[in-house]
Amino acid sequence: MSEQTEWPLWEVFVRSRRGLSHTHAGSLHAPDAELALRNARDLYTRRGEGVSLWVVPSAAITASSPDEKDPFFAPAADKPYRHPTFYEIPEGVKHL
Amino acid sequence: MTAVAGGTSAAEGAGSGEDAFLAAFDAAVAAEERIEPRDWMPDAYRATLVRQMAQHAHSEIIGMQPEANWITRAPSLRRKAILMAKVQDEAGHGLYLYSATETLGTGRDELLDKLHAGRQKYSSIFNYPTLTWADVGAIGWLVDGAAITNQVPLCRCSYGPYARAMIRICKEESFHQRQGFELLLALSEGTPEQHAMAQDAVDRWWWPSLMMFGPPDGESAHSAQSTAWKIKRFSNDELRQRFVDICVPQAEALGLTLPDPDLRWNEEKGGHDFGTVDWSEFQAVLKGNGPCNEERITQRRRAHEDGAWVRDAAAAYAAKQAAGSDEKAVAA
Amino acid sequence: MSAALALADDALVLSHRLGEWAGHAPVLEEEVALANIALDLLGQARSLYSLVGDEDELAYLREERAFRNVQLVEQPNGDFAHTFARQLYFSAYQLPLYRALAATDSDLAPLAAKAAKEVEYHLDHARTWTLRLGDGTEESHARMQRACTALWKFTGELFQPVEGLEADPAALEAEWLVDIREVLERATLTLPDGPRLGGWAAGAGRQGLHTEPFGRMLAEMQHLHRSHPGATW
Secondary structure: OOOOOOOOEEEEEEEOOOOOOOEEEEEEEOOOHHHHHHHHHHHHOOOOOOOEEEEEEHHHOOOOOOOOEOEOOHHHHHOHHHOHHHOOOOOOOOOO | OOOOOOOOOOOOOOOOOHHHHHHHHHHHHHOOOOEOOOOOOOHHHHHHHHHHHHHHHHHHHHOHHHHHOOHHHOOOHHHHHHHHHHHHHHHHHHHHHHHHHHOOOOOHHHHHHHHHOOOOOOOHHHHOOOOOOHHHHHHHHHHHHHHHHHHHHHHHOOEHHHHHHHHHHHHHHHHHHHHHHHHHHHHHOOOHHHHHHHHHHHHHHHHHHHHOOOOOHHHOOOHHHHHHOOOOOOOHHHHHHHHHHHHHHHHHHHOOOOOOOOOEEEOOOOEEEOOOOOHHHHHHHHHHHOOOHHHHHHHHHHHHHHOHHHHHHHHHHHHHHHHHHHHHHHHO | OHHHHHHHHHHHHHHHHHHOOOOOOOOHHHHHHHHHHHHHHHHHHHHHHHOOOOHHHHHHOOOHHHOOOOHHHHOOOOOHHHHHHHHHHHHHHHHHHHHHHHOOOOOOHHHHHHHHHHHHHHHHHHHHHHHHHHOOOHHHHHHHHHHHHHHHHHOHHHHOOOOOOOOOHHHHHHHHHHHHHHHHHHOOOOOOOOOOOOOOOOOOHHHOOOOHHHHHHHHHHHHHHHHOOOOOO
16 A cells, blocks of 8 residues: 555644743644654754644644735734823833 | 645636736835745746755755765764764755745645656755765865855745745754864864875865856856845855855865865955856756766655655554544544 | 673664664654664763773774674664664663663763663654554554564563673563563554574673674774774864
């Protein structure tokens, strides 16, 4: 039996040190989660880059709009009142 | 196709909207923004990237062979460890690049099939043989040195996943060049036999290294468009010149000579003049008539074919496990 | 330090064999994994040699009969199944051994504690593949069974007493057998039932008696170093 089944693709997320969140590092192929995790360890942390790993089947990721732009993200640009710098505070007021 | 990979975005096939998308793409490239996998991109841009990234990935994994040739004969345990780690990095770099290529919707198996069938290329430099231990040093110093000169600008390439892979690779690659330099230095300062071995290796690898930058600017098939798309940042000749200027003082530090009687400093241009590369040799190796073309691709194909039963086994096991857990879920 | 030398030779020889896979692995991810294991073992060998003398003199200038590694590690790679049967048998021996050594107050303890962590991963990797090959396809099952059976006769030697090694061979062997039995069963493989020691060669590697492929391996490994006496690299 050799029907050339390609192993599925997995996305790898690495926590570089405690206190930081997992960050996308890249992807790899593996037949299952167990091997994906081991392959990720060997490939993405061999220089001590991480203390924790997540692997996620690439097919399980749902992405936002195809071109990564409008209309998902543009509407957030005109709401400056969400940011603290929007507000003017009299000089001398502290702890605000 | 995965959600993260590119391929058909909603925009494609719209036809009439194409101009607007192209304008947006051009503007993004002009503004030094990165193009990401799911963005609209011209078909030719996608094809160029797949071709270049695949060739780059193939070069990494074929490039393992000439150096792996010496792992079992490395003359000290320290060198053995270094060489193993280096060849391992090359497999890793191949993996980073294949996964970056996959974001464009082309699977690794498909790319490997094309490599094995001779339909995609890898860097011709790896069709030269490693005849002595000093060749390991020459590859590190010259071949990796040339590769880094080529690759550093790619860290700013317009395609995001390629640029990110290159940043990771360049970081790791600097150890490769340094170990090569150090290896040659030890030989050069060693016994007369060792020194001669080092000089012989440099004599054989110098010109092929200069060929790694590709044909002269006037004859380069893909250069202009790649430059416009900010995939390529400097011309072949610019990079070649930069490399020569870097190497000359390093060769001096090594106590080795570069095999080019025309090599001399040109005050006026602020760089070195150097002899003409033998482009007929380059073309011959490119066409498959290098010293090791046949061996390299045969070994790669054999590793892949011999490994098919292993990959199948793991896939079959995964399928059984998945079926097993489904059954359990149903039972519960 | 004959114990350190024996363990160092084990690690070096197996590392060398794994290094032969470079460029030949069935899938790129496994190139990286095999190299990691080889590098761990080479690191172990170097630390162990440093307790005995100069690492390069020990590795490159001893004759075949002076090497003290077990015959298991010098066996040629064969196919991927043979390599992983060898990994399984050896890692399952090395892990409890290093753990036992780490708990002593011998010179080997600090090194053993560090190495045990590495070997834990090697064993895990070997189990992972034993399961997949054993319970994968018909072909992989047959190959893995063949490999486990073929290497079986080299496993008795692992538990011959070694002078100066502060670990109880009988206890190690008992633990090893439990481990191997469990993994092979889960992998739908049959525990081989042949003798675990070769006829004339009982305990041979530890006394410097090796198998034919080992001489060729050493010839390749030592050739360059020996060709330039006194040179530094």
